[in-house]
Amino acid sequence: MADYPDNLLYTKDHEWVRVDGTSATVGITHFAQAELGDIVYVELPKVGEKLAQNDSFGSVESVKAVSEIFMPISGAIEKVNEALNDSPEHVNNDPYGEGWMITLKIENPSEIDALMSAAEYEDFLSENRN
Amino acid sequence: MRYIPNSAEERAKMLAEMGVQSIEDFFTSIPAHLRLDKPLNLPPAYAESELIKFFKNLAARNIDPNSSTSFLGAGVYNHFRPVxxxxxxxxxxxxxxxxxxxxxxxxxxxxxxxxxxxxxxxxxxxxxxxxxxxxxxxxxxxxxxxxxxxxxxxxxxxxxxxxxxxxxxxxxxxxxxxxxxxxxxxxxxxxxxxxxxxxxxxxxxxxxxxxxxxxxxxxxxxxxxxxxxxxxxxxxxxxxxxxxxxxxxxxxxxxxxxxxxxxxxxxxxxxxxxxxxxxxxxxxxxxxxxxxxxxxxxxxxxxxxxxxxxxxxxxxxxxxxxxxxxxxxxxxxxxxxxxYLSTMGRRGLQEVALQNLQKAAYAAQAISSLEGYSLLFSAPRFNEFVVKTPRPAAEIVKSLTSHNIVAGLPLSNYYPDMTNALLVCVTEQNTRAEIDALVALLQ
Amino acid sequence: MSNDNSRIKKVRTHISQNESLIFERSRSGAVGYKLPKIDVPTTEVNELVNSKYLRTDDLANMPELAEPDVVRHFTRLSTWNYGTDTGMFPLGSCTMKYNPKINELVARLEGFATAHPLLPEESAQGCLEVIYLAEQLLAEITGMAAVTLQPAAGAHGEMTGIMMIRALLACRGDARKKVLIPDSAHGTNPATAAICGYTVEGIRSNERGLTDLAELEKRMDDSVAALMLTNPNTVGLFEENIEKICKLMHERGGLVYMDGANMNALCAVARPGDMGVDVMHMNLHKTMSTPHGGGGPGAGPVAVTKELAPYLPSPMVIKQDGKFVLDYNRPQSIGRIRAFYGNFGVVLRAVCYMLTLGSEGLRENTETAVLNANYIAHHLRDIYEIPYEGKIMHEVIFSDKRQKKYGITNGDIAKRLIDYGFHPPTMSFPLIVPGSLMVEPTESEGREEMDLFIDAMKSIDKEAQENPEMLKHAPHTTRVGRFDEVAAARNPVLRWQATKSEEK
Incomplete structure (x- = not known):
């Protein structure tokens, strides 16, 4: 496994994207959560907010670090994961499941093509590790 | 220097052990022409006894807190500080x-x-x-x-x-x-x-x-x-x-x-x-x-x-x-x-607040019953109030200072139109005798 | 516990008292105060203040204690702390030097302590003279033209300085958008620039840990208002090209702000004003020995060139016909940045210190502070990595690079130092040194204490090799162990609340 599931797409800022028809679900990758360590707070946008690709849509905080999270593709926010308010640890324990952050309405499907596959993302990680 | 534990002798020894010629060698990253070649123009070092004398002298150029009375508030208050x-x-x-x-x-x-x-x-x-x-x-x-x-x-x-x-x-x-x-x-x-x-x-x-x-x-x-x-x-x-x-x-x-x-x-x-x-x-x-x-x-x-x-x-x-x-x-x-809050505690905070309220009320009543004086505002107050004065408040403050009473703050300092308005503060520290003395001098 | 503490020479553990929260110690009916009997006729409270404005909670939950219990409570708390009077406090860039006791006495002299800031000027000549004198002394030490004492702390001074730069550029009709800040800077620098409405751009340091002139040359254009520079910088090195840097900035219409956090390396040896700096702040609680007080108060006077002087906050103390007066007539001033005239009590302590030392004392301080840092570097450089080799000034920056191979981080080393009887060094920055350990001994440490520190650091390195697991759980001898900061941040409890049975 599946540190990086094949059915997802990835960004260089370590977000993952699951495309589901006209919507997409977004979270941060296993690598990102491990780098941050224990996450204590997730700041999420308001439903309905329209954001462009690479805009910051929120942030994740550990005790001594904070990291912004960016829109992998443009769109309007459809849902945010309210459960993270009380249980930010979902992002650590289950980054691709309970740790999801937002779903968005895809505005420009062509932006999806530029995202990385799981294999490409893993290559990207190992390149940057060296 | 009495705050440096390593004596000059000890420092020389440390330098020698480290193989450093002179203390100057540590400062060579500062371009030579930027290094001071003469002492700063500062007063010569004082001994502890001289410092105490010097600062006591300076403090004495302020109004003497022991022979004066103040009714200044305006953001800073004279309350008793438990020892x-x-x-x-x-x-x-x-x-x-x-x-x-x-x-x-x-x-x-x-x-x-x-x-x-x-x-x-x-x-x-x-x-x-x-x-x-x-x-x-x-x-x-x-x-x-x-x-x-x-x-x-x-x-x-x-x-x-x-x-x-x-x-x-x-x-x-x-x-x-x-x-x-x-x-x-x-x-x-x-x-x-x-x-x-x-x-x-x-x-x-x-x-x-x-x-x-x-x-x-x-x-x-x-x-x-x-x-x-x-x-x-x-x-x-x-x-x-x-x-x-x-x-x-x-x-x-x-x-x-x-x-x-x-x-x-x-x-x-x-x-x-x-x-x-x-x-x-x-x-x-x-x-x-x-x-x-x-x-x-x-x-x-x-x-x-x-x-x-x-x-x-x-x-x-x-x-x-x-x-x-x-x-x-x-x-x-x-x-x-x-x-402070622990020492005064629940009951002390209530009592000190009450004393401020009562003393200020007493002073406000006494001053406003003087000929030519009145209270400028009608709303309830705590320990401060504005007195409408018969002549510019700044003049009053000045003349009372010579009696060692700071009568309050002339509001014209901040509100130029309000020349005949004096902001007076009374706390638990002001005795009835002090308030009465203020009232007598205002008359 | 499998750890062996036989190498620890400086400390032994002793009994330390437990103590509840003050609220838990509260006993109904206990009092710790006595006020004089009220000596004026009283009126019903309701007649003075409409009851809708009155409190109805009877201040329930505020503590009730007798005086001895208050004294015991805070005395016990104090014994859980470590201060510079306890031992060496090598916290880099914080300059934890000795806090002279005479300063405390002077600040508490009745004539100063009871002086109300709105006293008529003729009743406050002593205070005004102290302010005037402090400005003169600091102007001479920094080599600048004028000084304000209004800023309450270093970061407040930074804000004042950047606001003045903004005002000057606006006056030149050349408003600019950006402030350049080296990547080694303290976090307050970018936060300050942002608060003053500037965009922040980082400047990379070169391989020697200094500001990269070529990079600056490239980045400095007519959109840049200022460069904020710490000198000596946060890797402890003097910016050798400071004059070139200032010249370049000035030629292209920008200004240079110097963060004076590290003035303890320069006092009476060199002056920022002679280097071309336009504006700087000093931390009186660092260089000028005023106590840190567990987080404050400090004071952050700002010194400027003649060109910037008209923009200093209002009011300023001036001398007129032999009297000191407050000058409010300053049309170009950025305005007021704090009520009244700054942290006068802190300024008073600093003046006392400057007069205690004089020029020679200040120089002896600086030289000893630099000698001490070099002494520690000399004895530890074979064991701990020094990432930026150069002329070490008042502090030395190590990293945990060599200990990392045993799985040990700067945080573990720091926590273990506590067992050895020392306060840990600074670790939170500079960001360009991963795993940094910034050690600033100051002139106040004697060789004996420093030797114990050196021994402790050597011993911890051995422990990292022999028993890394033990280090990861240090400290072992304190009254509390490592805290679960993750749980504390996930479910913050930021105040005490009475449980049902405690409710009054």
């Missing part, structure tokens, strides 16, 4: 330590801050209080920046009865933010004229001081109601927090952010500082708050203790995106206030 405050804050483990970044060896500071935060919550009726800001005026400026972070609006409605220096500080802080101030005038009662309040969906916050600069108690509840109707926050300001011993708390009245000057809680006037900025808000806004927050935590053995928490708001982590650039709290002065 144990200085005893306890002079424990060097408190005053020679740093910000408690290492909780294992800073539990003393951390627990004291937690107790301070808790007491401020009780007194203000709020849910979260930080470890303190520089002073009341800068705490207000930070409160306005916080309101803007919460609702992104740009207009601030500000009472004309707010301490004028607080307003000046706020104006300076807001210069580069694009935020603007709109003044709410005060009425004949001395309260802010809330019926003239004209705010809308551009207003980030309404700022009301209570008791206000004229000593009048404001209707904070009404202010909160009006602010909330427009979706704005109410920021309440208090420069005389001893009033909280008696008056309804700002939180109970609906304030969203409470700022105050904590000097009245056992801190000496000391010609303007250091003081203590009190800052409290609602739990829902805690992540937007500036300054340091201390939280309860458990150690590996299950012991209760305290740590700096929610630090990601702060400058050392978030840098240019921090909620404020503030790096200090007023650690030792926060401790003074905590010791």
């Amino acid at each position: 144990i405050i200085d005893t306890l804050i002079s424990r060097s483990e408190f005053y020679t330590t740093y910000t408690p970044y290492q909780p294992e060896i800073a539990q003393g500071t951390l627990q004291a801050i937690f107790e301070f935060q808790s007491m401020i919550c009780f007194l203000t009726g709020m849910e979260v209080a930080n470890a303190s800001m520089y002073d009341g005026s800068t705490a207000l400026a930070e409160a306005v920046l916080m309101a803007n972070r919460i609702n992104r609006r740009k207009k601030v409605a500000i009472s004309q009865a707010l301490h004028p220096e607080y307003r000046q500080v706020l104006e300076t802080y807001l210069k580069s933010t694009g935020m603007t101030l709109e003044t709410i005038a005060f009425g004949t009662s001395g309260q802010t004229a809330l019926d003239s309040l004209d705010i809308n969906d551009q207003t980030t916050a309404v700022i009301i001081q209570s008791p206000n600069f004229f000593g009048s108690i404001e209707d904070l509840e009404l202010a909160a109601e009006k602010a909330h109707k427009a979706g704005a926050l109410l920021i309440s300001v208090t420069t005389e927090p001893i009033s909280w011993g008696l008056l309804r708390s700002p939180g109970d009245c609906g304030a969203d952010i409470v700022v105050a000057e904590g000097q009245a809680f056992g801190i000496a006037p000391s010609y303007g500082g250091p003081y203590l900025g009190i800052f409290a808000s609602r739990a829902q806004y805690q992540r937007q708050m500036p300054g340091r927050l201390i939280g309860q935590a458990q150690d590996t053995y299950g012991n209760r203790g305290f740590v700096i928490t929610l630090a990601t708001r702060e400058q050392h982590i978030r840098r240019e995106k921090a909620s404020s650039n503030i790096c200090t709290n007023q650690g030792l002065f926060m401790l003074m206030a905590t010791v």
Whole structure:
């Protein structure tokens, strides 16, 4: 496994994207959560907010670090994961499941093509590790 | 030099052992022409006995506190400071330590801050209080920046009865933010004229001081109601927090952010500082708050203790995106206030507040019954009031100073039109004999 | 516990008292105060203040204690702390030097302590003279033209300085958008620039840990208002090209702000004013020995060139016909940045210190501070990595690079130092040194204490090799162990609340 599931797409800022028809679900990758360590707070946008690709849509905080999270593709926010308010640890324990952050309405499907596959993302990680 | 443990001899030995020719060798990265080749033009070093004489002489050029009486308030108050405050804050483990970044060896500071935060919550009726800001005026400026972070609006409605220096500080802080101030005038009662309040969906916050600069108690509840109707926050300001011993708390009245000057809680006037900025808000806004927050935590053995928490708001982590650039709290002065509040305690705070109220009422009554004098405002007050004087207040203050009485503050210092208005403050420290002497001289 | 503490020479553990929260110690009816009997005729409270303005909670939850209990409570808390009077406090860039006791006495002299800031000027000549004198002394030490004492702390001073730069540029009709800040800077620098409405751009340091002139050359254009520079910088090195840097900035219409956090390396040896700096702040609680007080109060006076002097905050103290007066007539001033005149009590302590030392004493301080840092570097450089080799000034920056191979971080080393009887060094910055340990001994440490520190650091390195697991759980001898900061941040408890049974 599946540190990086094949059915997802990835960004260089370590977000993952699951495309589901006209919507997409977004979270941060296993690598990102491990780098941050224990996450204590997730700041999420308001439903309905329209954001462009690479805009910051929120942030994740550990005790001594904070990291912004960016829109992998443009769109309007459809849902945010309210459960993270009380249980930010979902992002650590289950980054691709309970740790999801937002779903968005895809505005420009062509932006999806530029995202990385799981294999490409893993290559990207190992390149940057060296 | 008596503060350097390594003697010149020892230093020479250290240099030799390190194989360094001369101390100058350590400074060669400073270009030679930038290194001073002569001493600074400073007074020659004083001996300890000379220092004491020198500073006693200077202090004597101020009015003698033992033979004079003061009725000055206006943001700084003359309250009795229990002796144990200085005893306890002079424990060097408190005053020679740093910000408690290492909780294992800073539990003393951390627990004291937690107790301070808790007491401020009780007194203000709020849910979260930080470890303190520089002073009341800068705490207000930070409160306005916080309101803007919460609702992104740009207009601030500000009472004309707010301490004028607080307003000046706020104006300076807001210069580069694009935020603007709109003044709410005060009425004949001395309260802010809330019926003239004209705010809308551009207003980030309404700022009301209570008791206000004229000593009048404001209707904070009404202010909160009006602010909330427009979706704005109410920021309440208090420069005389001893009033909280008696008056309804700002939180109970609906304030969203409470700022105050904590000097009245056992801190000496000391010609303007250091003081203590009190800052409290609602739990829902805690992540937007500036300054340091201390939280309860458990150690590996299950012991209760305290740590700096929610630090990601702060400058050392978030840098240019921090909620404020503030790096200090007023650690030792926060401790003074905590010791003061603990010593006075529940009943002492009530009693001291009551004494202030009664003595000021007595003085107001006595002065206003003098020929030519009256009270300028009708609203209820705590320990300050404005007297309408038969001649310019500045002249009165000047002539009474020669009798070693500082009669109060001429309001014309801040409100040029109000030449015949004197702001008088009476605390538990002013005896009836002092009040009577003031009254006699005013006649 | 499997750790062996036989190498620890400086400390032994002793009994430390437990102490509840003050609220838990509260006993109904106990009092710790006594006020004089009220000597004026009284009126019913309701007649003076409408009851809708009165408190109804009877201040429940505020503590009730007798005086001895208050004294014991805070005395016990104090014993859980570590201060500079306890031992060496090598916290880099914080300059934890000795806090002279005479300063405390002077600040508490009745004539100063009771002085109300709104006294008529003729009744406050002593205070005004102290302010005037402090400004003169600091102007001479920094080599600048004028000084304000209004800023309450270093970060407040930074804000004042950047606001003045903004005002000057506006006056020149050349408003600019950006402030350049080296990547080694303290976090307050970018936070300050942002608060003053500027965009922050980082400047990379070169391989020697200094500001990269070529990079600056490239980045400095007519959109840049200022460069904020710490000198000596946060890796402890003097910016040798400071004059070239200032010249470049000035030629292209920008200004240079110097963060004076590290002035303890320069006092009476060199002056920022002679280097071309336009504006700087000093931390009186660092260089000028005023106590840190567990987080404050400090004071952050700002010194400027003649060109910037008209923009200093209002009011200023001036001398007129032999009297000191407050001058409010300053049309170009940025305004007021704090009520009244700053942290007067802190300024008073600093003046006392400057007069105690004089020029020679200040120089001896600086030289000893630099010698001490070099002494520690000399004895530890074979064991701990020094990432930026150069002329070490008042502090030395190590990293945990060599200990990392045993899985040990700077945090573990720091926590273990506590067991050895020392306060840990600074670790939170500079960001360009991963795993940094910034050690600033100051002139106040004697060789004996420093030797114990050196021994402790060597011993911890051995422990990292022999028993890394033990280090990861240090400290072992303190009254509390490591805290679960994650749980504290996930569910913040920021105040005490009465449980049902404690409610009054």
